[in-house]
Amino acid sequence: MGKALVLEDVRKSYGGREAVKGISFEVDEGEIFGLIGPNGAGKTTTLRMICTLLKVGSGTIKVYGHDVMGESTAVRNVISYLPEDAGAYREMTGRAYLKFVAGFFADGREAEAMAERGIGMSGLDERIDSKVETYSKGMRRRLLIARAMMSRPKLAVMDEITSGLDVMNAYEIREMVGSIARSGTTVLISSHNMYEVESLCSRVAMINHGEIVLSGTPAELKEEAGASNLEEVFVRAVRSQ
Numbered sequence: 092m093g094k095a096l097v098l099e100d101v102r103k104s105y106g107g108r109e110a111v112k113g114i115s116f117e118v119d120e121g122e123i124f125g126l127i128g129p130n131g132a133g134k135t136t137t138l139r140m141i142c143t144l145l146k147v148g149s150g151t152i153k154v155y156g157h158d159v160m161g162e163s164t165a166v167r168n169v170i171s172y173l174p175e176d177a178g179a180y181r182e183m184t185g186r187a188y189l190k191f192v193a194g195f196f197a198d199g200r201e202a203e204a205m206a207e208r209g210i211g212m213s214g215l216d217e218r219i220d221s222k223v224e225t226y227s228k229g230m231r232r233r234l235l236i237a238r239a240m241m242s243r244p245k246l247a248v249m250d251e252i253t254s255g256l257d258v259m260n261a262y263e264i265r266e267m268v269g270s271i272a273r274s275g276t277t278v279l280i281s282s283h284n285m286y287e288v289e290s291l292c293s294r295v296a297m298i299n300h301g302e303i304v305l306s307g308t309p310a311e312l313k314e315e316a317g318a319s320n321l322e323e324v325f326v327r328a329v330r331s332q
């Protein structure tokens with residue numbers, strides 16, 4: 092199986108302070124990979140470098156074989172990024188918003204088809220014709236994920252997709268991400284809630300203070316640590332450092 096993403100010894104500093112300290116990991120094609128760690132660990136910084144939105148400090152990042160710095164256009168053509176704080180135009184209906192965004196990717200029939208695909212993915216049913224400002228947080232998140240996925244990226248990168256959502260909404264969002272991955276897209280998500288993403292991810296990398304502490308399948312990590320969930324694995328690893 093090919094590699095969707097390869098990071099090698101990636102570093103990034105903000106004004107002399109190192110936020111990402113030489114991290115390496117690989118994501119296989121077709122998997123849901125979780126970058127998990129507490130607030131301030133360096134997750135968003137890492138995702139933004141992967142998505143060509145932030146210059147790589149040092150080291151290399153390749154997306155489907157394309158270097159994010161040297162071949163940024165090729166990378167942008169196969170990737171989609173959903174920032175944690177993403178918003179949609181509140182005055183538009185969900186349908187109008189997806190059509191508007193599809194217009195950036197394609198024209199005519201192709202754009203129509205893309206928007207229709209997004210509408211289906213969102214699962215918003217008749218509420219797709221309500222204004223975004225009337226949506227709940229969960230509905231807004233569904234719309235944004237549909238927006239990020241309707242162009243059929245090869246790699247979807249999503250930052251803290253369930254933060255701020257209640258149990259049911261978070262569950263539904265994870266189901267949505269699961270079905271997106273089954274349709275063939277590779278997914279990289281970040282989360283500060285390790286417990287929550289455990290069931291969704293085929294593999295995870297745990298990040299703390301800009302360094303990868305552990306990585307593997309949730310089952311492997313739990314077994315090696317003799318822990319019952321990933322949060323426990325993380326706490327033990329950090330305490331024994």
Ligand SMILES: Nc1ncnc2c1ncn2[C@@H]1O[C@H](COP(=O)(O)OP(=O)(O)O)[C@@H](O)[C@H]1O
Pocket residue numbers: 105110128129130131132133134135136137
């Ligand atoms: N634009 C920035 N300027 C300066 N420091 C930043 C900036 N963005 C993030 N940081 C710092 O880098 C570290 C990692 O942040 P971030 O990547 O946002 O972590 P996470 O997403 O895991 O919460 C934190 O200490 C944060 O304060």
Ligand SMILES: [Mg+2]
Pocket residue numbers: 134135136175250251
């Ligand atoms: Mg973040």
